Amino acid sequence: MSATFVGMPAFPAAAREALSDTQLRRNLAHATGTIRAKRAAVVGEVDEWEELRLAGAAIKDNTLRHLDEHLLRLEESLTDRGATVHWARDAAEACEIVASIAKQHAVDEVVKVKSMATQEIGLNEALAAQGITAWETDLAELIVQLGDDLPSHILVPAIHRNRAEIREIFRDKMAAAGRPAPDDLSDRPAELAGAARLHLREKFLRARMAVSGANFAVAETGTLVVVESEGNGRMCLTLPEVVVSVVGIEKIVPTWSDLDVFLQLLPRSSTGERMNPYTSTWSGATEGQEAHVVLLDNGRTRALADEVGRQALRCIRCSACLNVCPVYERTGGHAYGSVYPGPIGAILNPLLRGTGVDDQVDSLPYASSLCGACFEACPVRIDIPEVLVHLRSKVVDAHRSAPKAEAVAMKSASWVLADSKRLGLAERGLGLAGRLLGRFGRKVMPGGRRALGRLPWPGSLWSNARDVPAPPVESFRAWWRREGRR
Amino acid sequence: MKVAVQVTCINDAMFPDTGKAVFTLLRRLGVEADFPAAQTCCAQPMVNTGYLDEAVPVVRNFVDAFAGYDAIVTPSGSCAGSVRHQHSIVARRSGDDRLAATVAETSPKVYELTEFLVDVLGVTDVGAYFPHRVTYHPTCHSLRMLGVGDRPLRLLREVRGLDLVELPAADECCGFGGTFAVKNAETSTAMGADKARHVLDTGAEVLVAGDNSCLLHIGGLLSRQRTGVRVMHLAEVLAGTESS
Numbered sequence: 010m011s012a013t014f015v016g017m018p019a020f021p022a023a024a025r026e027a028l029s030d031t032q033l034r035r036n037l038a039h040a041t042g043t044i045r046a047k048r049a050a051v052v053g054e055v056d057e058w059e060e061l062r063l064a065g066a067a068i069k070d071n072t073l074r075h076l077d078e079h080l081l082r083l084e085e086s087l088t089d090r091g092a093t094v095h096w097a098r099d100a101a102e103a104c105e106i107v108a109s110i111a112k113q114h115a116v117d118e119v120v121k122v123k124s125m126a127t128q129e130i131g132l133n134e135a136l137a138a139q140g141i142t143a144w145e146t147d148l149a150e151l152i153v154q155l156g157d158d159l160p161s162h163i164l165v166p167a168i169h170r171n172r173a174e175i176r177e178i179f180r181d182k183m184a185a186a187g188r189p190a191p192d193d194l195s196d197r198p199a200e201l202a203g204a205a206r207l208h209l210r211e212k213f214l215r216a217r218m219a220v221s222g223a224n225f226a227v228a229e230t231g232t233l234v235v236v237e238s239e240g241n242g243r244m245c246l247t248l249p250e251v252v253v254s255v256v257g258i259e260k261i262v263p264t265w266s267d268l269d270v271f272l273q274l275l276p277r278s279s280t281g282e283r284m285n286p287y288t289s290t291w292s293g294a295t296e297g298q299e300a301h302v303v304l305l306d307n308g309r310t311r312a313l314a315d316e317v318g319r320q321a322l323r324c325i326r327c328s329a330c331l332n333v334c335p336v337y338e339r340t341g342g343h344a345y346g347s348v349y350p351g352p353i354g355a356i357l358n359p360l361l362r363g364t365g366v367d368d369q370v371d372s373l374p375y376a377s378s379l380c381g382a383c384f385e386a387c388p389v390r391i392d393i394p395e396v397l398v399h400l401r402s403k404v405v406d407a408h409r410s411a412p413k414a415e416a417v418a419m420k421s422a423s424w425v426l427a428d429s430k431r432l433g434l435a436e437r438g439l440g441l442a443g444r445l446l447g448r449f450g451r452k453v454m455p456g457g458r459r460a461l462g463r464l465p466w467p468g469s470l471w472s473n474a475r476d477v478p479a480p481p482v483e484s485f486r487a488w489w490r491r492e493g494r495r
Numbered sequence: 496m497k498v499a500v501q502v503t504c505i506n507d508a509m510f511p512d513t514g515k516a517v518f519t520l521l522r523r524l525g526v527e528a529d530f531p532a533a534q535t536c537c538a539q540p541m542v543n544t545g546y547l548d549e550a551v552p553v554v555r556n557f558v559d560a561f562a563g564y565d566a567i568v569t570p571s572g573s574c575a576g577s578v579r580h581q582h583s584i585v586a587r588r589s590g591d592d593r594l595a596a597t598v599a600e601t602s603p604k605v606y607e608l609t610e611f612l613v614d615v616l617g618v619t620d621v622g623a624y625f626p627h628r629v630t631y632h633p634t635c636h637s638l639r640m641l642g643v644g645d646r647p648l649r650l651l652r653e654v655r656g657l658d659l660v661e662l663p664a665a666d667e668c669c670g671f672g673g674t675f676a677v678k679n680a681e682t683s684t685a686m687g688a689d690k691a692r693h694v695l696d697t698g699a700e701v702l703v704a705g706d707n708s709c710l711l712h713i714g715g716l717l718s719r720q721r722t723g724v725r726v727m728h729l730a731e732v733l734a735g736t737e738s739s
Contacts, residue, residue, distance in 0.1 A: 025681050335668045339685045376679060378672025378686070379543060381639035398581075401545030419546040426504065426536040427552035429560070436508050454718040455725035470677040474684040475715030478509070485502050485511035489530050 012159045013134065017346030019372035024340040033169050037341050040168045041332045047281025048329060048386075055277070064270045066390040069323035072261055073313060079228045079261050080304065086231030090293020092300040097255075099307050104135035106303050107220060107253050111141050114251055116218045122235060122242040123147035124222025125326055126255045126305055128160065128348040132220065143220065144186075144212050146241040148205050155182040161342030161350060163328040164279050169341050172196040179204055187211055209241065219245040223256045224325070225271060226302075229264045232292040233302070236275060236285050243289050252291075253301040258309050259322040271325060274388040279327035308361030317399040318360045323389040324353055330383035330393060336376060345373060352383035356396045364400060365407025374400035414467075429486070436484035443480030450479050498528040499561055501569040501605070503707075504536035510707045516734035517570050517608065523736075524616055528568065533560035539577035542585060544674045551589045554582050558597040567604050568611045570730045572637025572705050575607040580640060607637060608730055609646040609705065619649045624737040626656030630699035631729075632690070632713065634706040635668050647705055647729055654732060660697045664689075671712035684716065691716045694724055702726045 017023060027033060052058055072079055084094045097103035111119060119136070121127065121143050133143040133154075145154045152167040153160050156178040160166030167175070176196040183190040188208045194200060221242070225234040233254055235242045246252055262268055276285040294300035313319050331337045331351030342350030346369050349357045355373040362370050374397050383393040405416070412420075425431045450459035459479040464472040471477065483491070498521070502514040514530075521528045538553035557578070561567050569575050579602050586595040612618055631651060637643045651659050670676070670686025677683075690713055694702050702717070704710050707728050714726035 021679050021681070024679060028681050028685050335670065335686050336679075336682055340682055374545075375675065376682075378635070378668050378670055378675045378683070380635035380668035380672070382635075382666075382668070385639060395580075398543055398545070401543070402547045403545075405545035405547075415544070416546070419541055419544065419549050423541060423546070423549035423553055426538070427556050429533045429535050429556070432504070432507075432535045439508055452718075454714070455723050456727070460718060467677060470680045471715075473680065474719060475687070475712060476718035477715060478711070480509060481511050483511065485507040485514035485530075486532065488511055488515065489532070494530065 012157050013131070014159060014346050014348070017343075017369055019369050020344055020346070020376040021372065023344035023346060024376070027340045027344050032171070033341055034339065036169055036171050037338055040165065041338050044165075044281055044332045048278060048332065051277045051281050051283055054283075055273075061270060061274055062388055062390050065274050065325075065388055066320075066323055068262060068267050068270060069389055070320075072263055073259065073319060073322055076258065076261070076313065079263055080258060082263075083226055083228040083231060083261055084304070086229065087293055087302055088231075090231050092231065092293040092302050095301060095303045097303050097305045097307070100130035101135075103130050103255055103303050103305050103307065104132055106301075107132060107255065108136055108139045108141065110251065110253055110301055111136065111218055112139070114218060116141065116251070118142045118144065118212075118216060119218045119220050120144050120146050120212050120216040120245050120249065121150075121219070122221045122237065122245040123150050123166075124220065124255060125163065125348060126222045126257050127220060130255070130305070130307060132255065144216070146209050146212065146245060147237070148202065148239055148241075151205055151209065152178060155179065155186060157182075159343055160348055162331060163326050163349065163351070163353075165328075169343070172198060172201060175201055183208055213241075213244040213248055216249050218251040218253065219249040221245060221252060221254045223254055223260055224275070225262050225268055226256050226260045227263075227265050227268060228261055230292050232265070232290050234268065235289045236272070236287070237289075238280065238286045240287055243287055246289050246291060250297070251299045251301070253303065255303045255305055257305050257307075259324075275325055275327055278329040278386070278388040308363075311363060312357075312360035315360060318356065318396050320391050321353070321356050321360050321396060323391055324357065325389060327388055329386040329388060333382040333386045334377075335380060335382070336378065345376065352377060352393045352397075353391070356393055356400060359400045359403070360396075364403040371404045371407075374404060433484070433486055436486060439480040440482050440484060440487070444482050447479045447482070452476065454478055496565045497563065498526055498566045498568060499531050499564040500528050501534060501537070501561065501567050501574065502530060503569060503571045503574045505708055505711075506570065509711070510728065513570055513707055513728040513730050516728070516730040517568070519734040520621060520730060521568070523734075524612075524618060524621060526616070529564070531560045531564075535560075537574040537577045537582075538585060539574060539581065540673060542577065542581045547585055547588045550581075550585045551591075551594075554585045554598065555594055557582070558594070558601045561601055561604075562597070564604065566606055566611065566615060567601070568606050568608055570608045570705065570728060571707070572607045572634050572641050572643060573708060575605050575610075576636040576640035578602050578605045607641055607643055607705065609637075609643055609650060610641070612650060613646045620653035621650065621733050623654040623733045623735055624656050625654050625732050625735045627701050628658040628660060628699050629701045629703050629732070630660050630662045630694060630697040631665070632662055632669065632694075632702060632704040632709065633665055634704050634709045637705050638666060643705075650729070650733060651703070655737075657732070660699050662697055663693045665693075669709050669713050671709045673708070676712055683712070687712055687716045691720065691722070695722055700724065701732075703729050703732055705729045
C-alpha cells in the first residue's frame with residue numbers, strides 16, 4: 010500500500026489518460042450527477058442560502074485576518090483542558106510529531122478517521138517507514154487503501170470505483186489486512202458495507218491510538234469537531250487511549266456559535282443531506298485518554314500572504330465545486346495529482362506549494378475553462394475563477410526570464426492588438442489567406458461556409474477534432490470602411 | 496445617447512456578419528450606433544492566459560477607442576464580462592492611475608447585446624423573422640459572469656416563425672474556455688462532444704448563442720461530425736426579417 014501522487018505528470022497528460030478510460034467516465038458522470046441533483050434540491054429548500062454563504066465567508070475572512078490571535082487562544086483553551094498542543098511548520102515536522110507519540114506509547118498500528126490534512130502530509134507513508142501501520146476506517150478510504158489506489162475526490166475518495174470493482178478489491182485484499190471478506194460476497198451495497206463493518210470492528214477494538222483531522226476547531230472552548238456519515242469517527246475518537254488530531258491552522262472558528270453557520274452549509278453542500286449523521290465534538294482530553302493536537306501550517310501562511318488567493322483558506326472541504334465541475338467530471342481526481350482535486354485543488358495546490366517551481370503544480374491553474382460553476386456552488390463564496398486567473402499570472406511571471414513560444418505569441422498578439430492599424434493589416438493578410446484557402450477548401454460547413462483542412466502544430470491542437478471555418482475575404486473593419494460609413 | 500458597438504476582435508476578423516447584424520438590428524430599432532475604428536480587442540485572451548503585462552496596452556487602446564460614448568454594446572457575453580471584471584485588475588497592475596480612472600469610467604457603460612436591447616431599449620420583440628427549429632446555448636460568461644438570465648430567450652420567443660426547443664444540460668460549459676481549448680485540447684473536446692450530443696438530441700436545425708467563440712468550438716465539432724446542424728450568433732437571428 011504505497012500509492013503516491015509524487016511524480017504525477019502535468020494535468021494535460023494525466024487528463025488524456027483518464028479521458029480514454031470509459032469505465033471511469035461512466036462512474037464519474039453517474040456519481041457526480043447524483044450528488045449534484047441531491048445538493049441542488051436541499052440547497053433549494055433554504056430561503057436564506059445566499060445570506061448563509063455570505064455569513065460563512067465573512068466569519069472565515071474575519072478569522073483569517075486575526076489568525077495569530079485566534080490560534081493562541083485555541084492553544085490556551087486546549088492546554089487548559091488537558092490536551093498537548095504541537096506546532097508543525099511542514100509535512101515532515103507533522104509526521105515526525107505523530108510518529109514520536111506512537112513510539113512513546115509503543116504502538117505499531119493506528120486507526121484513522123478520514124482526514125484530508127494527514128493525506129496532504131503523507132502521514133500513512135511516513136508512519137509505515139517507521140514500522141507503524143495506519144488503518145483507514147472510512148469506507149471509501151478503506152477501498153482506496155486496500156486497492157493500493159489514490160483518492161480521487163475530497164468527500165468520496167473512491168468515486169472512480171463502481172461496486173463490482175469494490176467487491177473485487179474486498180475479495181482479493183481484505184485477508185492480507187485483517188479479517189477476510191466472506192467467500193460468497195456479492196456486489197450488493199449492503200453486503201459490501203457489512204464486510205467492511207466486520208473487518209473494521211476488529212481494528213477499532215484492538216487499536217490503542219487513533220489519528221484524526223478536524224473539520225473545525227473552536228478557539229474559545231478548545232473544541233475539535235469531526236463531521237462524518239458512518240460512525241467510524243466516533244469509534245476512533247472514543248475507544249483508543251491516545252487521540253492525535255492533525256489540524257490545518259485555517260480550520261479555526263472563534264466561537265461555538267460561529268459553528269452554527271458551517272454546520273448548516275457543510276452537509277447540504279457536500280453530501281446533499283440536511284444534516285450529517287455524526288457530529289463528534291471534544292474539548293481537550295477526556296477521562297482516561299491522552300489528547301494531542303498538531304497545528305499544521307504546510308504552506309497555509311504562504312497562501313494567507315497572497316491577497317487574491319487567501320480566500321481559498323475559507324474552504325471547508327465540502328467538494329461541491331468538484332461535483333459541478335465539467336472538467337473534473339471528465340478527468341476525475343487523479344489527473345490533478347493531489348489529495349485536493351477539482352477546482353479547489355487547482356487553486357489550493359499552487360497556493361500551498363508555490364508557483365514557478367514544479368510543472369505539475371503550474372499546470373493546475375490552467376485545468377479549467379473558467380465556466381464559473383464552482384463559484385456558484387461554493388458555500389463560502391470562494392471566487393475560484395478569479396483566483397485561477399490570478400495564479401495563471403503568477404505562473405507566467407515566474408517564467409518570464411526564459412520565455413516560451415506561448416509568451417512570444419502573446420507578446421506579438423499584444424503588439425498587434427494595441428493598435429487598430431496593425432490589426433487591420435493582419436486582417437488583410439488573413440483575408441488573402443481566406444481567398445486562397447476558400448478556393449482550395451473542399452469541405453463546406455453547415456450554413457455554406459468553407460472549412461480549412463487540418464492545420465499544422467499548434468493549430469492542430471484545435472483542428473484535430475474541430476473544423477475551422479475559412480477566414481472571411483473581408484473583415485468587418487474593411488467592410489465598414491468600404492461602405493463609407495466612415 | 497451616443498452608442499458605440501464593440502464588434503470584438505474575433506467577430507471583426509472571423510465573423511463580420513455578426514457585426515453587420517448588430518448594426519442592422521440597432522438601426523431598425525432607431526439607434527444610430529458608431530463603430531469606433533480604433534477598437535481592437537478587450538484583452539481577454541491575454542488576461543485569461545496569465546499575461547497581464549501584455550494586456551495593459553490592449554486595455555489602454557480599448558478605453559481610448561471608446562472614450563466619450565454613453566453606451567458600448569457588444570455581441571459577446573465573454574468580452575462584456577472581461578471588460579467589467581478584468582480591466583480594473585489590469586489597470587491596477589499597470590500602476591497607471593489615469594488608466595485606472597478611465598477604466599472605472601468606461602467599464603460600467605459596456606452592455607452585452609441582450610442587456611442593451613431588454614434593459615436599455617426596453618424591447619423583446621425586435622420584429623425578427625426566422626422560420627427554423629432553434630435551440631439556444633447560454634454561454635458561461637453570459638450566464639454566470641454577467642447574469643443575463645432569460646433575456647436572450649425572451650428575445651427569441653418573440654421571433655416569428657422560430658420554433659424554440661430546450662437544450663438539455665444547457666448551463667454546462669461547452670469546453671471552449673479560450674486557450675483552454677488548446678492547452679487542454681482533449682478535455683475541451685470531450686466537453687464539447689457532450690454539448691454537441693445534447694444539441695443533436697433536440698433535433699434543432701440551428702444552434703444559437705451570444706458568443707461566436709463558443710460557437711466556433713461547438714460548430715467545429717458539429718461540422719467535423721457531419722451532423723448538418725449549423726451554428727449562428729443570436730444577433731444574426733434577431734437581424735433577420737421576412738424581406739431579408
